[in-house]
Structures are given as C-alpha cells and as structure tokens.
Amino acid sequence: NAGVTQTPKFQVLKTGQSMTLQCAQDMNHNSMYWYRQDPGMGLRLIYYSASEGTTDKGEVPNGYNVSRLNKREFSLRLESAAPSQTSVYFCASSEVGRGLTLHFGNGTRLTVT
Amino acid sequence: EDQVTQSPEALRLQEGESSSLNCSYTVSGLRGLFWYRQDPGKGPEFLFTLYSAGEEKEKERLKATLTKKESFLHITAPKPEDSATYLCAVISSGSARQLTFGSGTQLTVLP
Numbered sequence: 001n002a003g004v005t006q007t008p009k010f011q012v013l014k015t016g017q018s019m020t021l022q023c024a025q026d027m028n029h030n031s032m033y034w035y036r037q038d039p040g041m042g043l044r045l046i047y048y049s050a051s052e053g054t055t056d057k058g059e060v061p062n063g064y065n066v067s068r069l070n071k072r073e074f075s076l077r078l079e080s081a082a083p084s085q086t087s088v089y090f091c092a093s094s095e096v097g098r099g100l101t102l103h104f105g106n107g108t109r110l111t112v113t
Numbered sequence: 114e115d116q117v118t119q120s121p122e123a124l125r126l127q128e129g130e131s132s133s134l135n136c137s138y139t140v141s142g143l144r145g146l147f148w149y150r151q152d153p154g155k156g157p158e159f160l161f162t163l164y165s166a167g168e169e170k171e172k173e174r175l176k177a178t179l180t181k182k183e184s185f186l187h188i189t190a191p192k193p194e195d196s197a198t199y200l201c202a203v204i205s206s207g208s209a210r211q212l213t214f215g216s217g218t219q220l221t222v223l224p
Contacts, residue, residue: 033210041216042213042214042215042216043157043214048210050210056210059211090157092156100145100210101147101159101162102147102149103159104157105156106155106156
C-alpha cells in the first residue's frame, strides 16, 4: 500500500543546475499537486493537475515547470536552480469531490548551494 | 486573499494534560477546513475535514470543532505518541483547488 511515492528523498544542487522531482501515486486519484514547505511559512502550492492532461499554476510557480505524464505520475522540474528554491517539496494527490482530502508523499529535501 | 493563523507556534504538555490548538481563518466563503498531522521527516497525514460552523469530528484523543472564525483541535489526555506538528488548512469558494495552510503548531507531549 504505497500511496504517494516521491524520489529522490534528498538532493543537493549547485546554483544553475537542473533536476526533476518524480512523484507517483497508486490510488487512482485524478488530481495531483506539488507543494513546498519552508520554516514558518506553511505549505505553499506550486502547481497542480486537476486531471490527466491539465496543469495549472498555484501560489508560487516561478522557476518551476511540471509534467503530468499519465494518471499516476506528476513531475516537477527546476530548470536553473536558485538558493531560494532550497526547501522541502511534497507531492500530493486527491480524488475529485467536496472534501479535497490530500494524500501526501514523504517529501524531497532539496538544498541549492 | 485567504489567511490562516495557528497558535501557539509550539506547545509542551505533560502526558495526560489536556489542551487545545487554535486555527483562526479569514476566507471569502468557506468550503472546508482541514486538520493534518505531520511527523518529522514525513508528509502531512489527514485527520479531519469540517464544513460548517458547529460541526465537530473526533478521532481517539482528538476532537476538532469549527466556528465562523476559528477551529480548535482539542487533545484529551495526550500521550507521547501524539507529539507532532498539527497543520490547519482552508479552502474557499474562490480558490479552486488551492488550500491555504497555516504554519502549524508543534506539539510535544512529555512522559
């Protein structure tokens, strides 16, 4: 019963490098999300995908791109990493409905030096 | 703009010492208020959803309540395993799928 799986768990990048964070869910959920969590600021939405084939910007999309590869997978790409992108990144999924209950992965801790 | 403020930022309790966490919110048309628990190094885990003022939900030692301006998470006779950060989030009628999260209350229960 894996739920939401994120890879990698940890990553260190130098300024200007690129990388892709991977996320997969096995709950057959339609919607998927990428959040970042910074101390004292709470979780902030970067991008979301309401359903396969669609993506929308969240609160803090600048510097990121996403791809909804299929119903299971939603990736987050940093094209040119900056120190301000040092954070913990969480992927989540949800079913369509009134409650919007999010199921989170265990995060990727990214440090940009 | 939706806003969520949680207090206190940190709370230390003795085992068995009941208390409450507060979540104050400002939204234009509340669609739902959520409580999550987050353990160190893990993703948030869903606890409750509340939809309207006066609603209450319970799970083991936790009880969540909702008014028109705030929500409380009451912890009765806590145990050390209740130690975690508790997050509150809201979604409003104008925010599509965007939850607004508070910054959390870090709860430590001492044996």
